[in-house]
Amino acid sequence: MTRKTVGEALVAGLKARGVSCVFGIPGVHTVELYRGLAASGIRHVTPRHEQGAGFMADGYARVSGQPGVAFVITGPGLTNTLTPMAQARADSVPMLVVSGVNASGTLGKGHGHLHELPDQHALAKTVALISAHVAQPEELEAALDRAFAPFSAGRPGPTHVQIPLDVAGTTSQNGPEVSVPAQPPLDPAQISVAAGRLSAASKVVILGGGGAKGAGRDLQALSERLDAPVVQTVNARGLMHGHPLTVPASPSLRAVRALIGDADCVLALGTELGPTDYDMYATGSMPAMAGLIRVDICQDQLARRETELAIHSRAEDAISALLAALPAHQKHSRGAARAEHTRAAAFEEIGADYRAQVEVLNAMRAAVPNALMVGDSTQPIYAGNLYYDHDRPGGWFNAATGYGALGYGIPAAIGAAIAAPDTPVICIAGDGGAQFSLPEIMAAVDENLPITFMIWNNRGYGEIANSMQDVGVPVVGCDPTPPEFGPVAASFGIPYSRVPMEPQAVAAALRETSKSGTPSILEIDITGPAPDQE
Known part of the structure; x- marks a missing residue:
């Protein structure tokens, strides 16, 4: 049997288990994990932040039905990915995070090595369904089996495999030996x-x-x-x-x-x-x-x-x-x-403001049938979660339930678009949430993904401000100034338009952006009349 490094064996093991795409940012602690990737045929997508890698893996998994896989570095790479892992756990999304970790002999010593954590493995265990540490090359295949087990039997969620620096580059004769757990039998x-x-x-x-x-x-x-x-x-x-x-x-x-x-x-x-x-x-x-x-x-x-x-x-x-x-x-x-x-x-109960937002969602659905609508925590998503009938199973998902992580929508939409390349994708994010992950749009540019990034701009955290007012708390911290999204789109090199919160205006703009075949930003300005489109 051909000898492979652990990094090469890792990539071969992922491919044998059906993985066709990974999201990750290479770093000095994952170089060996990338050794076999270029020749494997597995697609690699580079986000702008490890949190983006996790959310992209989440969106990919929800649409493809296959586990989303993220490669991240030791320490900050893993901690940056914990939030997406927590979101995936809350929503039962299959996700595998593969990370490096410092050399075996340094773990737990507190010597101050680069990216050192007191106990990275223990930290990952607080969120992951399973966290496997590969102490020896021969342990890799068993670790992958453990990590993939929840994806085919039981409730899925995030899992984690960490490989020390001194193990990743060593060789092993192990080859892929895929074990698939059985589903529970019906009684x-x-x-x-x-x-x-x-x-x-x-x-x-x-x-x-x-x-x-x-x-x-x-x-x-x-x-x-x-x-x-x-x-x-x-x-x-x-x-x-x-x-x-x-x-x-x-x-x-x-x-x-x-x-x-x-x-x-x-x-x-x-x-x-x-x-x-x-x-x-x-x-x-x-x-x-x-x-x-x-x-x-x-x-x-x-x-x-x-x-x-x-x-x-x-x-x-x-x-x-x-x-x-x-x-x-x-x-x-x-x-x-x-x-x-x-x-x-129920429709009457949600109130006039939310009913108006649901009418916008209905117009969007009619304008772009069978689209994937991926959302962040923002007002039209809250409205739709209360009442909205989408036209595609699995085509409406967001981070406003479960763990409720802001910044989810943009990277998750990118993962969704990669999983379904022939399907229109609409990302619905507020101006506040968008600022958590706005740079990830450049990953959509790199991959040439036809996503409409719809920014619901009320110039602040409108829902939180309302919640504070409802209980008599003075509103503080809810008005972060948003960027001018037109120049932002220009800096990304993608189309931009701005329309008022009117169902037919939004629908007409969406029909145009969906024809472009490229990423675009559509700003919904709910604070006043729309200026001329830029």
Whole structure:
């Protein structure tokens, strides 16, 4: 067997496991990890900051369904990537971070070596599902197996492999020996019990979470068989676009809580039932869920909340089994009427300002059908998370739930565009959040990605300012001056336009930018009349 350095073996191991793209910034502590990359056929994308590498890997993973991979240096490279790892963990996104670490004999000594941390491995363990340390060349393949295991069985999230400087350049005879864990087997008895309870119920409600994104048509067929409205969390939007049984609204809204509370059986599919979806107003309570049947890939997640019937399974496998077990005839429980009433009440409940922003989102969807809309924490994203019906499963995602990291949108949109090169991508970021990661747009320029970076410019942290005012706190620190985005776009060498917050104006501008085939910036100015386009 041909001898390879550990760095070369790492690249070969990644390729053997289906990796086709890595995001990273080379540094003196990762040079050996790059040794085999150029000849491997694996694409390398260079962000402008390691946080960008992690968020790009996140966006790539959400769209491709494959783990996003980031290469980062020891110390600051790893710490800069912890925020994206935490976001990925909150949203169950498969991500592998490969880092260097100082030479084995120096670890924990505190001698002050370049990029030294007291215990990098322990730090990574606080966020990663698995953090593997490769102490010897022969340990690499086992470390990769451990790191990839959560991506194919169980609840995915970020994992980490670190390779010391003195190990990365040494040689080993190990070759790729890929081990793929099996999915948990379905329990036929549980499916039979669940089918019986669902058949007997007169008002079923289905809760669809991000874990149900792969269910596609089967989820629609199940909802029709049960005549059950389907409430979708943020990460499930697009699964039931335009369907009479769809409820594309937050279960934190009173109207949606009423629908769930009126059910005599609730079927929760691939949702952690977390407060950023179900209690975003911090009431301290969850919607009442009678006869709760819960399906989740994570056994630990199933144990965290009281459930009448917990089924350990991928959502798509459980849905398929339920369809086979349920009677073929369709129930009639006024599901469409219940869903329609909830949609109307929920849309009214979000208020006039958010309704206006949702109308802009609707116009964007009509102007560029089947686009990927990737968002940061900004007002139209908050509005859409409360109520918005996207037209593509998995095509609406953002960082305003779960960990809630600002600066996510721009780099995540880049990862998404690389994963789906023939799909239009729209990044929705506020002027405040955009300033966290604005330089990453140059990576989109380098890669020639057709992304419209839509900057929602209210000249500050408008949502936070409103929150401070609502509780009588004087507004402080919420008005950072944004740059002039026209000159910024010119410095990037990309097109720029600015329009007011009017649905048709935004739609017309998006139609034009989507034709360009290049990155562009579209500024939405909500503070006054739009000046002439530049």
